[in-house]
Amino acid sequence: xxxxxxVQFSGWTATPRMPFILSGNAVCMPVxxxxxxxxxxxxxLGRLVKPDEVRVGFQYSFDTVGKDxxxxxxxxxxxxxxxxHSKGTDAYVREFHISPKLTLxxxxxxxxxxxxxxxxxxxxxxxxxxxKIENTKQVAVKMVEKGxxxxxMLPFSPNLKxxxxxxxxxEAYQESxxxxxxxxxxxxxxxxxxxxxxxxxxxTKNLYQTITETPIIFYLHQFS
Numbered sequence: 661x662x663x664x665x666x667v668q669f670s671g672w673t674a675t676p677r678m679p680f681i682l683s684g685n686a687v688c689m690p691v692x693x694x695x696x697x698x699x700x701x702x703x704x705l706g707r708l709v710k711p712d713e714v715r716v717g718f719q720y721s722f723d724t725v726g727k728d729x730x731x732x733x734x735x736x737x738x739x740x741x742x743x744x745h746s747k748g749t750d751a752y753v754r755e756f757h758i759s760p761k762l763t764l765x766x767x768x769x770x771x772x773x774x775x776x777x778x779x780x781x782x783x784x785x786x787x788x789x790x791x792k793i794e795n796t797k798q799v800a801v802k803m804v805e806k807g808x809x810x811x812x813m814l815p816f817s818p819n820l821k822x823x824x825x826x827x828x829x830x831e832a833y834q835e836s837x838x839x840x841x842x843x844x845x846x847x848x849x850x851x852x853x854x855x856x857x858x859x860x861x862x863x864t865k866n867l868y869q870t871i872t873e874t875p876i877i878f879y880l881h882q883f884s
Contacts, residue, residue, distance in 0.1 A: 664717070664801050664868070664880075665766040667775045668794040669700075674722065674760035675785025679829045686754040690824070690855040691720045691813050692784060694831045694881055697764065700791070705771065706779025711832040711846065711883030717765035717868065719811040719878060721856035722757035730754050760784060762791065765868070765878055769798050800871040806863040807877030811856035814864065814879055815849060822862050824854040832883055847884045 676692035692700075697716055702709040732752055734745035762784065775796040782791045809822075816826060830845030854860055866880045 661767055661868075662800060662802070663769055663798055665764075665769045665772055665775075665796070666799045666870070667764045667766070667796050669760075669762040669764070669782065669784070669791040670794050671760050671784065671789060671791040672758070673726070673785075674757045674762075674789045674791070675754070676720075676757070677785060678827070685752055688725065688755040688757060689827060689853050691811055691853045692718070692762070693827075693829050693851075694813065694883070695829070695833055696784065698832055700782050700784060701764075701766075701771075703780035703782045704778040704793075705774045708835055713768070714771075715767040715866075715880050715882050717812070717878040717880040719763045719809075719856070719876065721761050721811050723759040724757075726756050726758050728754045728756060756785070756789070760789075760791075763876075765799075765801075765870075765880065767880065772796055772798065801868040802871060804867050804869045804877060806861060807867055807869060808859050808861045809867070809877055809879055810854055810859050812879055813851045813853050813881075814862070815881075816852045820852065820862060820864065822852055822854055822860040823858045824852040824860075827851050827853055831881075849884075 676689045676696060678687045678689050698709050729751055731749050733749055735742050736745045775793055783789045784791050828850050830848045832846045833843040834846050835843045867877060868880055869875050869877045
């Protein structure tokens with residue numbers, strides 16, 4: 661592979677929520693998960709994007725973390741139907757990122773049309789976390805053995821020497837064909853989320869460098 665599709669996004673807010681925290685205050689990860697990025701791609705393409713269709717690299721940054729106090733509409737299932745919770749609503753604190761910037765690198769250069777003419781309005785997290793597509797172009801790349809990366813997420817291994825937050829999450833989900841059928845995680849694993857301010861030199865596979873005036877090294881994730 662000698663060329664990828666580079667898509668740059670920016671927004672006012674984003675909410676890459678920490679998964680599997682179902683109660684208490686909602687907190688953010690330093691970078692979005694791969695399942696969240698698949699949802700972003702699917703919004704632009706106007707359909708579900710399966711993990712075996714694309715390889716994804718990204719670099720994510722934001723200015724600071726804000727907090728909202730939001731009302732939560734709670735529901736309960738009484739054995740026959742879902743209805744409003746008998747104890748009513750409650751309020752909880754939700755973190756969000758301010759002024760997020762996201763660059764994606766995709767091995768699907770044939771998808772450029774969908775980012776020039778997105779079917780849906782992309783968002784990163786909540787429906788109000790709208791993202792603007794700033795730029796779309798094809799860039800030449802070359803594979804490298806090591807380099808400095810940041811603002812990304814790597815599969816964790818004991819030999820990986822990088823500073824970040826360890827997270828256990830699903831890299832993708834299988835949507836049910838039945839309405840209301842929910843979704844099933846395709847594979848869960850341990851990843852290390854490297855914040856943008858951490859500049860780490862790592863040696864791993866699937867590292868690429870853009871052949872541009874200001875080269876950037878990124879990790880291109882292959883879904884399982």
